[in-house]
Amino acid sequence: MLRSLVKRTLSTNNLICSIPSLILYYAAFASSLTGKQGIEATVLLTWKASLHNQSQTLLSSWIGSNHCTWLGICCNKACRVAHIDLQSYGLKGTLSNLNFSSFPHLLTLELLNNSLLRDHPSPYW
Secondary structure: OHHHHHHHHHHHHHHHHHHHHHHHHHHHHHHHHHHHHHHHHHHHHHHHHHOOHHHHHHOOOOOOOOHHHOOOEEEOOOOOEEEEEOOOOOOEEEOOOOOHHHOOOOOEEEOOOOEEEOOOOOOOO
């Protein structure tokens, strides 16, 4: 009887130790995803802030950190930016503050019919 009580106690202790470990693991994993998504949101907000005032008004839905709900932004299942479609919004400004390397999952970029300039020559344009 003592032996079965010790086994149950050890088993319960293992379970009690495992639960906090799983919670910490999940929190760290979720935090790393949120961090990457947060970087994308920050880059988009930085670019928005560099645009002319009227253009910033056109992107009024770009607030907070849930960039997947913003006008013209489409995300994949991992909540990473996959498509940016801002065609014909009449945006004015430059692309120099839009760090494209922050969007490794970006598949399409639609910016036709806007007045977006680049500050320096690029071999890709």
